[in-house]
Amino acid sequence: MRDYLVLRVIAKLMIAFMLVFALYVQFHGDFGPGGGFQAGVIAAAAIIFYAIIYGLPAARRVVPDWLVETMVAAGVLLYASVGVAGMLLGGNYLDYFVLGADPVDGQHRGIFWVEIGVLITVAGVMLKIFYMFAGRPGEEEEGK
Amino acid sequence: MMAAATIAIAVQRNLFAVVVLFGAYSFLMATVLVALDAVDVGMTEAAVGAGISTVLLLATLYLVRKEEMKPLHRPLLPLAVAVATGAVLAYGTLGLPAFSDPEAPIHRHVAPRYIHDALRETGVPNVVTAVLASYRGYDTLGEVMVVFTAGAGVIALLRRRKGGRKEDRQ
Amino acid sequence: MNIASHYSYWATIFLTIGGLYIVIARGNLVKKLIGLAIFQTSVYLLYIAPGKLIGGTAPIVAERFQVYSNPLPHVLILTAIVVGVATLALGLALVVRIREAYGSIEEDEILAQDRDES
Numbered sequence: 001m002r003d004y005l006v007l008r009v010i011a012k013l014m015i016a017f018m019l020v021f022a023l024y025v026q027f028h029g030d031f032g033p034g035g036g037f038q039a040g041v042i043a044a045a046a047i048i049f050y051a052i053i054y055g056l057p058a059a060r061r062v063v064p065d066w067l068v069e070t071m072v073a074a075g076v077l078l079y080a081s082v083g084v085a086g087m088l089l090g091g092n093y094l095d096y097f098v099l100g101a102d103p104v105d106g107q108h109r110g111i112f113w114v115e116i117g118v119l120i121t122v123a124g125v126m127l128k129i130f131y132m133f134a135g136r137p138g139e140e141e142e143g144k
Numbered sequence: 145m146m147a148a149a150t151i152a153i154a155v156q157r158n159l160f161a162v163v164v165l166f167g168a169y170s171f172l173m174a175t176v177l178v179a180l181d182a183v184d185v186g187m188t189e190a191a192v193g194a195g196i197s198t199v200l201l202l203a204t205l206y207l208v209r210k211e212e213m214k215p216l217h218r219p220l221l222p223l224a225v226a227v228a229t230g231a232v233l234a235y236g237t238l239g240l241p242a243f244s245d246p247e248a249p250i251h252r253h254v255a256p257r258y259i260h261d262a263l264r265e266t267g268v269p270n271v272v273t274a275v276l277a278s279y280r281g282y283d284t285l286g287e288v289m290v291v292f293t294a295g296a297g298v299i300a301l302l303r304r305r306k307g308g309r310k311e312d313r314q
Numbered sequence: 315m316n317i318a319s320h321y322s323y324w325a326t327i328f329l330t331i332g333g334l335y336i337v338i339a340r341g342n343l344v345k346k347l348i349g350l351a352i353f354q355t356s357v358y359l360l361y362i363a364p365g366k367l368i369g370g371t372a373p374i375v376a377e378r379f380q381v382y383s384n385p386l387p388h389v390l391i392l393t394a395i396v397v398g399v400a401t402l403a404l405g406l407a408l409v410v411r412i413r414e415a416y417g418s419i420e421e422d423e424i425l426a427q428d429r430d431e432s
Contacts, residue, residue: 025187029270029273030268030269030270030273031268031269031270031374032183032270032374033183033184033186033187033270033272033372033374034184034187034270034273035184035270035272035273035276035277035392036277037188037192037392037395037396038184038187038188038191041188041191041192041195041196042191044196045191045195045196045199048199069299072292072295072296073292075288075292076288076289076292079284079285079288080285083285094281094282094285096266096278096281103265104265104266104267105267107265107266107267107268107278108266108267108268110277110278110281111266111268111273111274111277111278114277114281114284115273115277117288118284118288121288121291121292122288122291122396124295125291125292125294125295125400126196128295128298128299129200129294129295129298129403129407130199130200130203132298132299132302132303132407133200133203133204133207133302133406133407133410134203135304136207136302136304136410146325146329147325147328147329147332150328150329150332150333150336150352151332153336153345153348153349153352154332154335154336154339154340154349159342159344159345162344162345162348163348166348166351166352169352169355170355173355173358173359176359177358177359177362180362180363180365180366180383181365181366181367181370181371181372181373181383182362182365182366182372182383182387182388182391183372183374184388184392185358185362185388185391185392185395188392188395188396189355189358189395192395192396192398192399193351193355193395193399196399197351197399197402200402200403200406201344201348201406203406204344204406204409204410205344207410207413208344208409208410208413208419222335222338222339223335223339225334225338226331226332226334226335226338226339227331229330229331229334230327230328230330230331233327233330233331234323234324234327237320237323237324237327238320240320240323240364241364243320243321243322243323243363243364243366243368250364250365250384250386250387251367251384254386255384255385255386258385258386259373259375259382259385262375263375269374269375269376270373270374270375271373271374271375271382271385272373272374272385272388272389272392275385275386275389276389276392276393280389283393284393287393287396287397290396290397290400291396291397291400293400294400294401294403294404297404297407298403298404298407301404301407301408301410301411302407302410302411
C-alpha cells in the first residue's frame, strides 16, 4: 500500500497525532473520560495503522518483537509491584494511601502508576496479537 | 438501526460485508452508550469494537475463506428457541424498575457514597477512573491479567515453529 | 407501566436474541464469533441503561452539576469490553488453526471430517 500517495501522506499526519492523543487520553483520564485501556488501544491502533500502510517488516523494525513481548509482561509486573510497594510501606496489598506524604497524594501516585501499567500491557497485547495474525502466511491469493 | 444491522449480519453470507456491518454496529453502540452518559464506556467500545475487533476480523478473513456456506437445514428450531428466550426475558423485565427511576435500588447503596467521596478521598474527579483504579483496583489487576493471558494464548496458538509450519496434515 | 419506561429493556432483549440466534443457527465459525460479540454488546446495554438518570450527566464530578448517572455499571462494563475483545482474539486464533487443520471453517464440514476419521 505504500504506492498510494494519499494514504501515505494521511498516515504520516495521523499516526503522530494518534500517538499523542493516546498519551492525552491516558494522562487526562483523571479529569475526563479516558484511562489506561482506551489509551492502550489507541496507541496500538496507531502502530497497526503504520503496519497496514508501510508493511509489516517496516513496523517490526520500528517496534520489534522483543519490545512488544516485554511490554506485554512489564505492565502486569508494574501493576503488581505497586501493590507490593503498598505492602512494603505498611499498608495492605494495593493500598495507595501509604505511597505518599498525605493520603490523597498517595492515591494520585498509585493511580498514575497503575494506569501506566494497564496502558503498557493493553498496547503490547493488542499489537502482539496483530503481529501474530498478520505474520502468518496467507491463503492462496484470492484478492484481498 | 442496530436491530437492522443485526438482522443484516444474520442474513448476509459474504463475510467481508458482515465484518463491515459489525464495525458499523459497534459505532452505533458507542453512540448509544455516550447518549446514556457512559462516556468512558463509549470511548472504549468505539476504540475496541470498531477498531481492534474489525482489524482482527479482517486479518482472520485474510487467512480463511470469505464466503459462508449455504445452510443445510432450515433454521426453524433455533429461531423458535431464540424467540422463546426473548419472550421469557421480556416477561422478566416487567418486574424491573422503569427507565431512569431515581428510586431504583441501583442508585441507593454504594453509588451515592462513591460519587460523594471520590473527589475528596482520591483527588480524581472522574469517578469511573477512581473506582476502577482505586476503590476496585484489585478487579482491574485481574482484568490486566486476563488481557495478558489472552496475549499469551494467542502467542501459544499461532507461534511458528522453526522449520516452517507446513506439517504432514495438508 | 407503559411502553416508554421499559423500551430500553426490550431493545436490549432484541439484540440479545439476535446475537443468540446467529450463534446457534449459523455454521460458519467467524459468523458465530461475530454473533457472540453482538450478544456481549447487548449485555453492556443491559447494564448501562438502568444506570442512566434523565437530567443527569456523565459521572465526572464538577461544580456545575448535581445529578450524576451511576458510575458503577460503567466500571463493570469497561472491564467486560476488554475481556470481550480478549475472548474474540483467542477465538479468532482458534479459527485460524482449525482452518489449517481441517481445511474449512464450516461447522458441518468439520463435524463430517471428524466422523469420517473416527
